[in-house]
Amino acid sequence: MRRETIAVHGGYEDDPTTKAVAVPIYQTAAYSFESADHAAALFNLEAEGFRYTRISNPTTAVLERRVAELEGGLEALCVATGQAAVNYAVGNVTQLGSNIVSVPQLYGTTHTLFAHVLPNQGVTVRFAESDEAHAIEALIDDNTRGVYCESVGNPAGNVCDIEALAQVAHKHGVPLIVDNTVPTPILLRPIEYGADIVVHSLTKFMGGHGTTLGGAVVDAGNFPWEKHADRFPMFSQPDASYHHLVYTEHFKRAAYIGRCRSVYQRTAGAVLSPLSSFLLLQGLETVALRVERHVENGARVAQFLREDPRVEWVNYAGFEDSPWHGLARKYLDGQGCSLMTFGVRGGYEAAKRFYDALELVKRLVNIGDAKSLACHPASTTHRQMSGEEQRKAGVTPETLRISVGIEHFEDILEDLDRALAAATPTVKWPPIHAEARRKKRHFDGNV
Ligand SMILES: *Cc1c(COP(=O)(O)O)cnc(C)c1O
Numbered sequence: 001m002r003r004e005t006i007a008v009h010g011g012y013e014d015d016p017t018t019k020a021v022a023v024p025i026y027q028t029a030a031y032s033f034e035s036a037d038h039a040a041a042l043f044n045l046e047a048e049g050f051r052y053t054r055i056s057n058p059t060t061a062v063l064e065r066r067v068a069e070l071e072g073g074l075e076a077l078c079v080a081t082g083q084a085a086v087n088y089a090v091g092n093v094t095q096l097g098s099n100i101v102s103v104p105q106l107y108g109t110t111h112t113l114f115a116h117v118l119p120n121q122g123v124t125v126r127f128a129e130s131d132e133a134h135a136i137e138a139l140i141d142d143n144t145r146g147v148y149c150e151s152v153g154n155p156a157g158n159v160c161d162i163e164a165l166a167q168v169a170h171k172h173g174v175p176l177i178v179d180n181t182v183p184t185p186i187l188l189r190p191i192e193y194g195a196d197i198v199v200h201s202l203t204k205f206m207g208g209h210g211t212t213l214g215g216a217v218v219d220a221g222n223f224p225w226e227k228h229a230d231r232f233p234m235f236s237q238p239d240a241s242y243h244h245l246v247y248t249e250h251f252k253r254a255a256y257i258g259r260c261r262s263v264y265q266r267t268a269g270a271v272l273s274p275l276s277s278f279l280l281l282q283g284l285e286t287v288a289l290r291v292e293r294h295v296e297n298g299a300r301v302a303q304f305l306r307e308d309p310r311v312e313w314v315n316y317a318g319f320e321d322s323p324w325h326g327l328a329r330k331y332l333d334g335q336g337c338s339l340m341t342f343g344v345r346g347g348y349e350a351a352k353r354f355y356d357a358l359e360l361v362k363r364l365v366n367i368g369d370a371k372s373l374a375c376h377p378a379s380t381t382h383r384q385m386s387g388e389e390q391r392k393a394g395v396t397p398e399t400l401r402i403s404v405g406i407e408h409f410e411d412i413l414e415d416l417d418r419a420l421a422a423a424t425p426t427v428k429w430p431p432i433h434a435e436a437r438r439k440k441r442h443f444d445g446n447v
Pocket of ligand 1: 083084086107150154179182200201202203214
């Protein structure tokens, strides 16, 4: 099936007991056993079935299947938040003394996890100087257990060269882990370019309505864990925490998710509730339609901001002169995502005035909602970072991030126009009346 169809049908046929067409919400903590032997077979992973919702749940299982199919992966594990997914994905390949090599521009909380939390657990993250493969390769050593990037970075909108990063990672016998939250598999499937593990915040475009937190870890099923058993003994050595199970023997190609579920989900317990899985499935049904409109509106907003003299700069990979446009052509069909950053003329104070004057566009820290959203990273998502860390993450004091929603684009542009006027009262603009400019935009049609 194609992605639009998977989004609607993937992982589900009518419920076997009731023939319900909508995925039922199995709001249960546990499942009864037929007998002691049946229970033992389930715990031995010899029989298929459910034991306890911290391990797996039938509603969540549909979501897991659907997300795996959308990404072109083998299996997925869905968890409570995107952050839990990042934590599990990295934890599943590391041990005391391991390191991960990461690109520098990351989602704020992922950066915090990598720079400050994991090191206390004996896992260090080495941030490369840039996104480029040679910068990553320079930091890989015998203790490296993975390369990490965001396919499209939040908030900077930088596009990573997944194919080049996968080559470097594989040359050194480690997997490439890609956070694909921003483009979604509708725009980009990292596994097609060699990524081994894909993580998601389902909270964003996948769920799409800003109602439900969720995360996913997807395994391509391609990484040869046994071949690199010296680096990854956890997959091919008996696991004392799970009656000496050998994951590569038991789960074969699905060893990564098998272990992630049996060890991380079972012990860390960042479980997605069945109701949340249902809500995320509802959202996913329209992900292809929504992303199309998000991208279309994003292009219009980027063009509007760029042409406006009250705006100093716009970072948008859809522009031909963007440093990421070559990669956007390769990975995103030349399109930018609906997430972009820009700077209002007048620095920090003007950015604040702009932000406070928004009416339609919501002031909050989220992305990928049907609603247009704006955030000021320096005072929120990236606040815990030093100035230098912020700069490396692509955030300056005046940077504003906008996640363009699916409203009518004229309403979004009018709100931005109004906020820009409030932000820059001294800029001699409008030279033509606002109404005339609005008509002109209508006339110009597509950008
Ligand atoms: C939001 C986000 C996360 C974290 O997801 P939560 O669901 O908020 O925990 C991780 N990575 C990226 C790129 C994000 O945008």
